[in-house]
Amino acid sequence: xxxxxxxxxxxxxxLIKGVKLEGLRKIGNPNEYARRYYEQGADELLYxxxxxSLYGRNNLTEIIKETVKSVFIPITxxxxxxxxxxxREILRSGADKVAINTAAVQRPDLINEMAxxxxxxxxxxxxxxxxxxxxxxxxxxxxxxEHTGLDVVEWVTQAVERGAGEILLTSVDHEGGRKGYDLDLxxxxxSAVNVPVIASGGMxxxxxxxxxxxxxxxxxxxxxxxHYDRDTVGGIRQVCLDNGLEVRPPQAILEAAS
Amino acid sequence: xSKSTSAKVTIIDYGAGNLLNVQRAxxxxxxxxxxxxxxxxxxxxxxxVFPGVGAFPEAMQQLxxxxxxEAIQIAAEQKPFLGICLGMQMMLExxxxxxxxxGLKLLPGKVRKLPETSVSGEVMTIPHMGWAQIxxxxxxxxxxxxxxxxxxxxxxxxxxxxxxxxxEADQLAVFDFGGHAITxxxxxxxxxxxxxxxEKSGEMGLKLIEAFLKV
Numbered sequence: 001x002x003x004x005x006x007x008x009x010x011x012x013x014x015l016i017k018g019v020k021l022e023g024l025r026k027i028g029n030p031n032e033y034a035r036r037y038y039e040q041g042a043d044e045l046l047y048x049x050x051x052x053s054l055y056g057r058n059n060l061t062e063i064i065k066e067t068v069k070s071v072f073i074p075i076t077x078x079x080x081x082x083x084x085x086x087x088r089e090i091l092r093s094g095a096d097k098v099a100i101n102t103a104a105v106q107r108p109d110l111i112n113e114m115a116x117x118x119x120x121x122x123x124x125x126x127x128x129x130x131x132x133x134x135x136x137x138x139x140x141x142x143x144x145x146e147h148t149g150l151d152v153v154e155w156v157t158q159a160v161e162r163g164a165g166e167i168l169l170t171s172v173d174h175e176g177g178r179k180g181y182d183l184d185l186x187x188x189x190x191s192a193v194n195v196p197v198i199a200s201g202g203m204x205x206x207x208x209x210x211x212x213x214x215x216x217x218x219x220x221x222x223x224x225x226x227h228y229d230r231d232t233v234g235g236i237r238q239v240c241l242d243n244g245l246e247v248r249p250p251q252a253i254l255e256a257a258s
Numbered sequence: 259x260s261k262s263t264s265a266k267v268t269i270i271d272y273g274a275g276n277l278l279n280v281q282r283a284x285x286x287x288x289x290x291x292x293x294x295x296x297x298x299x300x301x302x303x304x305x306x307v308f309p310g311v312g313a314f315p316e317a318m319q320q321l322x323x324x325x326x327x328e329a330i331q332i333a334a335e336q337k338p339f340l341g342i343c344l345g346m347q348m349m350l351e352x353x354x355x356x357x358x359x360x361g362l363k364l365l366p367g368k369v370r371k372l373p374e375t376s377v378s379g380e381v382m383t384i385p386h387m388g389w390a391q392i393x394x395x396x397x398x399x400x401x402x403x404x405x406x407x408x409x410x411x412x413x414x415x416x417x418x419x420x421x422x423x424x425x426e427a428d429q430l431a432v433f434d435f436g437g438h439a440i441t442x443x444x445x446x447x448x449x450x451x452x453x454x455x456x457e458k459s460g461e462m463g464l465k466l467i468e469a470f471l472k473v
Contacts (some may be wrong), residue, residue: 001412014470038460043389058467072283074414074458094279096416096458119312121328121385121416165385194383248389251410 002240002247003043003219004209004233005076005198006226008033009050010060016050017224019176021128021143024050024121027227031066036046037226038071040233043254045075046168046198046221048099048126052080052145061093068094078126079169083110084117091118099124099168100234102141104157105148108162125164125196127152130172131187137185144172152185153192160193167193168221178204183215190216204238206231213245265298265471266290268303270298270330270345272310272320273355274337280342282378283457285400287468297329305337305473306330310344314369314419317344318361327362334364339449340403346444347421355419360441364449371416390433392442392454395426402430403473404443405413406465413442413454413463420453448473 009016009032015033020023027033034045045067052058058080067075077090078099087098098118104111104125112121128144129137129152137152148155156167169189170183181202190197200213200221209220225231240247267289271277281291284307294300308330310317319328333339334349343452346403350361353369358416361369372384389412399405415433421441423429428446431440450470456463 001391004389068279068282070285070286070456072464073460079312091276092278094276094282096279119385121387165387194381196383196387248412249391249410251408252391252412252462254465256461 001043002213002245003198004041004236004240005031005038005044005046005219005221006042006049006233007046007200007221007223009048009223010063011050013063015211015227017176017227018050019171020172021175030063033227034067034071037233038073039256041237041248041250042073042233043248044073045071046099047075047095049077049079058086058090062097064090064093067211069196073093076124076168078124080253084113087114087118091122097122097124099126100130101121101126102146102161105139105141105150108158111159111164112163115165119166120163123164124166124168125156125159126168126170127156128170128172129182131182131185133224137188140172153188156189157192160195164195166195167197169197169199170221174202175200176200178224180204180208181212181215181217181220183211186212186215186217206236207243209236209246210240210243213240263291264288266292266304267307267471268292268294268299268305269307269309270300270326271295272317272324272326276311277309280307280457283464283467284471287464287471295324297325298442300329300333303333303337305470306333306339307342308339308345308348309342310348311416312344314344314347314355314361315357315359317348318359321431330362331364334362334449337448338470339364340470341451342457343417343453343455346453347419349444349449349451350421353419357392361420365444365446365451367428368422369419370421370422371466372406372435372440377438378436380436381435385416386435387416389414390435390442390454392431392433395429395439399430402445403466403469404431405471411462413452413456413459415454417453421451438452
C-alpha cells in the first residue's frame, strides 16, 4: 500500500516550513500537528531536525517522547544523527526509523553499521537532490547548501548495497514550490534501487502525489499542503483512491479517541 | 484519553527490541503494565504480552539465558498470551533464520523466510515493510481477537520471516504478499499472535489491544 507521510521540519521545538529548505517560517507546536495528522489517518510521520547538522546533534528526543504517547503509527526521525549511539537514542525515544544524510556522506560505513545493529528496515537514507545543467542530480547536505559531489543515482545505489532500507528523496529545487514533485528524479531513483522510495518536495495538490506514485514512489511526503490546511490527509487519500492507487482504506481509519 | 479497563498485562523483556512503544499502547488502552525479566514474574502474570524485534536465534538464546523458556511454556497453557512480530514467530516449533533454531513450541509450525518472488515471478522487496490488509483464513473471526476488525482494514508490518503454521485452524488471518497468502495472525485457545504491530497500526491496532485486554 502507498503511504501518505506528513513531513514535519522542526527548528528549536517549532514546526517550520521553508522554500527550497530555506527561509524557514514558524508554524506551530509539532506535537499538535502530529496528533492532528494521526487523527486524519496519516500512515506514518516524518520528523526532520532542520538545523541539527549546524549544531551536530539532533534535538528532537523530547518531542518524540511526547508524540508517541498519543500517536500510534511509525515515526521516522532525521537530522544530525552521526553515529550508532545517536540513532539508538532516537529509537529509544520511540522512533521506529532513523534517517541519515550528512553523516552517511562523510562516512558511508555508518549505513552498514546501522543496518547491522538495528536492521535494514530501520535505516532511511535521506538525499537532498539538486538538478544540474546536464540533467543529472547531485546530492547535497545541510538543507541543500553543502555540495557533496555525489551523483544521486550512484549514491543511492551504493547506499542500498550497504544496507539502507528506504530512501527519503527530497528535490531541493521543487521543495516549497507547490508545483509537483520532480518526477524525473523519482523515476531515475526508483528504477535504480529495489527499496521503498519516499518522494518529498513540491506537493501543491493531491494529484501531485498520484503523479509521484505513478512515477514509481512508494510513499509521498507532504508538508505545507497540510500545515497551511490546503488539504487533509483524508482528502489526499480519497484522491489517491479515485485514481486507482492502493492505499489504506478510509473505512480502516477509525476515529481516534480524544 | 485512556480507557478504564483495569486489566494487568505483563510484558516479557528479553532485550529484543524496544518495548516502550508496546507498553505505551497498552497503557493508552487502560492496562496496568509490568515489565518481566524473570520466570517468577512470568508465573505471577495475569496475561502475557511477548513482543520482539530482531533475530530469532539471539532472541531464543536470550530467553534461555534469562531462564524464561519453561516459565513461558507453562504460562501459555492457561493465561491469555499475545506474541507480536518476532514474539509470534517464536511461539512456533522452529525457525530457519540463520540455520535451524528451536522455538517455544506453543504452536505447531515453522518460521521461514518470506518468498523472494511473487507467484508471477517478480522480485519481492524484503523486509516486507508497510501496511497490508488482512483477511480471515478458514477460521471465523467472530470469536477471536480480531472480532472487531472489519473487512476493510490494514495493519503495519515489518518482517523478513513468516510463520508457516502446521494446522490451518490455527491460522487466524493472512495477508497477500505477491500472491502468496502469508500468516498475519494466529490463535489456538488462549494463545494468540500477530505478525503485524498493533502498537503501530493506528486506532485499529489499539482496538485489537483492547480486545486482548478483555479476553
